[in-house]
Amino acid sequence: MISDILFWLFSALMLGFGVAVVCLRNPVSSALSLVMSFISLAGLFFLLNAYFIGVIQILVYAGAVMVLFLFIIMLLDLREESLRKINAAPLVGGAVVLAVFSGCIIGVIGRFEQGNHPFPEIMAPEEDVVGFGLRLFESYNLPLQVIGTLLLVATIGVIVLSKRELR
Amino acid sequence: MSLTLNHYLLVSGLLFALGFAGVIFRRNLIIIFMCLEMMLAAASLSLVAFARFGVGEGVPDYNAQVLVFFIITVAAAEVAVGLAIIVALFRAKQTVHVEDISKMQF
Numbered sequence: 001m002i003s004d005i006l007f008w009l010f011s012a013l014m015l016g017f018g019v020a021v022v023c024l025r026n027p028v029s030s031a032l033s034l035v036m037s038f039i040s041l042a043g044l045f046f047l048l049n050a051y052f053i054g055v056i057q058i059l060v061y062a063g064a065v066m067v068l069f070l071f072i073i074m075l076l077d078l079r080e081e082s083l084r085k086i087n088a089a090p091l092v093g094g095a096v097v098l099a100v101f102s103g104c105i106i107g108v109i110g111r112f113e114q115g116n117h118p119f120p121e122i123m124a125p126e127e128d129v130v131g132f133g134l135r136l137f138e139s140y141n142l143p144l145q146v147i148g149t150l151l152l153v154a155t156i157g158v159i160v161l162s163k164r165e166l167r
Numbered sequence: 168m169s170l171t172l173n174h175y176l177l178v179s180g181l182l183f184a185l186g187f188a189g190v191i192f193r194r195n196l197i198i199i200f201m202c203l204e205m206m207l208a209a210a211s212l213s214l215v216a217f218a219r220f221g222v223g224e225g226v227p228d229y230n231a232q233v234l235v236f237f238i239i240t241v242a243a244a245e246v247a248v249g250l251a252i253i254v255a256l257f258r259a260k261q262t263v264h265v266e267d268i269s270k271m272q273f
Contacts, residue, residue: 048218053239093191
């Protein structure tokens, strides 16, 4: 099956570039690895028939948000950060957290019998945006407007924070 | 062996663990912030997988996808405000290294 191969390919790419985000010492390399990780994640969304969410993931996350990250990294000129030495305590802490958390997840998923069935068929995969849009504007109209207000507040907050002198 | 819900949940859990480890391991504020974004994206993946698994009458459960849409929007606003705070901090302290930022006052 082609979708199985694509699933393993996108998962490997996503986790591999995720490791690169954590391990690379240059912040620009980390940000570009995170872009690749998010694009692979959008591929997984496409495999799950969530086409609209996948497109939004690429446009908003891999596009807008990561460009903002790169812009700030270049604005602050963080090259000298790569010269710092690694402390042992955070390294051990991170490894322990990774091991324990992965062990917990594997244990929980191993006992989750309901998730062991293949995905059910869906009728009209090409009507994803129609169903999503109807649900968004009919059932979640008020939250949508609250989110719009949140974006406005965030914009004003960023302008206030970016002023030269904070009082 | 065909793909099941557990495959997607496992991948999303591993991505979350990776982001969590990055938050603890890295000392650079901007990279810590990127790892937080990775954890949010992992949560989105498990939500979309559950939406695809919970098919009723032939359509995915769009409630979860709407929730993912809101998560992405809130994350975008969060990144804008967080990066503005980091820039303000950098102006005051000339560093984004967490070990150099140990005081609450300016």
